[in-house]
Amino acid sequence: MPDASYVDDVRLAHVLADNADAITVGRFKAQNLTVTSKPDLTEVTDADIAVEDAIRATLKRARPRDAVHGEEREDTGWGPRRWVIDPIDGTRNFVRGVPVWATLIALMEGDRVVVGLVSAPALQRRWWASEGGGAYTGKSLMNASRLQVSAVDAVADASLSYSSIHGWVDSGRGQGFVDLMRECWRTRAYGDFWSYMLLAEGAVDIATEPDLALHDMAALDVIVREAGGRFTNIDGVDGVAGPGALATNGRLHEEVAGALAPVEPTAELEPLP
Template sequence: MIAYGDLLPIALDAVGRAATFMRRQAPVTSTSKGDRDLVSEVDYAIERDLRSFLRNATPGIAFLGEEEGVSGTGELQWTLDPVDGTINFVRGIPLCGISLGLLHGVRPVLGVVDLPFLGARYWAAEGCGAIRNGQLVKVSDTTSLREAVVGIGDFAVGADAANKNRTRLALMAQLTETVQRVRMSGSAAVDLVWLAEGKIDAAITLSNHPWDMTAGVAIAREAGAVVLDSSGADYTSKSMTTLAITPGLAGQMLPHVRDAETAAIQR
């Protein structure tokens, strides 16, 4: 059996390197990589540095980066979003960070998220609990949707954005009539770690990229969150959506997502 916690010191070192670089390099220049989507030179620099660092430190583990794809093969794979929330970063909004996760097959088993401009680092490995700056964190005990604060992932851009956003708009319309507040931070990593420490009660992303989700899902699960896709099945890296929810709300939240998907199809 693999002791995922043994890899945490390496992951923490890697993310520490990236966080130091990120703090020193702002503000940045950026270029377009698609419709209303940006990438900065810091994204590329961090990804290249951590790809090299982790290849040397863990040569048997593959690597997937958002900007330059896969290197290596194997059952274990590091996943990296070098700057999660690039547009926030470029604009000087502090809701951004580094998200480094580990997949075992399709299952998130380790995560480190550093938010350099908020002074917060979160980490977890399967079976080891979730930590923020050295202190154990847990999800909220909220059980009423009317008391819930819900984080929603960004609206889609690029190809077929209008169709994809129908579901998001339908879900937003439902939730604004039901929950206490809806929030959109612009960073999946921020949403998931804030869920892990009880700042919000659900983090809903109607898409799924392993570099965005792996680290935050691992942390949220270790903090006690239920993480599903919209079918109600346990989340994996192959899921179409990412629904991370405090346990007392999971059964109440899932029908809203399904209703929004149905409403979007019928439009």
């Protein structure tokens, strides 16, 4: 069970996720789903907006003194406690009918994430954690199993998950990423939140992306850490300040962070074997 310090916040996160799931499941594959483009050319659906508005409305009643940061609306409130919301992580999957998407809910105290929940109703999966209370997966607080990262201690035996290679090319770390892919035992682009939840379950050993926002990372951070792993930016600095994210089972972290260190750009990447 969660640490007593955050038990009420974890319960509230589950309530928020239940309400979000009711909205997203109802809009998934809907023929009249509305999709528009934001200024950064990423997609947003009417479901994204409805979920964030519903979460904000509940938080306004249940935690009126807490600040809220979300992907789709302006920040509200001010103070050391801040809820961080990604209404639909994996919006492009959601739009195309791919079931790999989730609502991400986190609570931060200052710069530290203390509660995180990931709900992927199309996969019928949910993961959550509180600082000091462990990480869990299951259908409810009373029906859950504890998460634990793998014990793999060699990159040559490791499974690596990522979202796409394009961002690595633009980051100046593309060759290092390709070399890391070559060295790993297995590579798959599970993508988005799922890479990190598979890592927390011990099914994946390394998960990384070069460019993420706070709302993409906050909930993932504490779940990975409470499962025994490590969550940093791609430079190996702990926390969710970016750039990007690197999560491992902990044993591999320093070696992988070193492999991803930036190098002088080259004309083109060596092809994968």
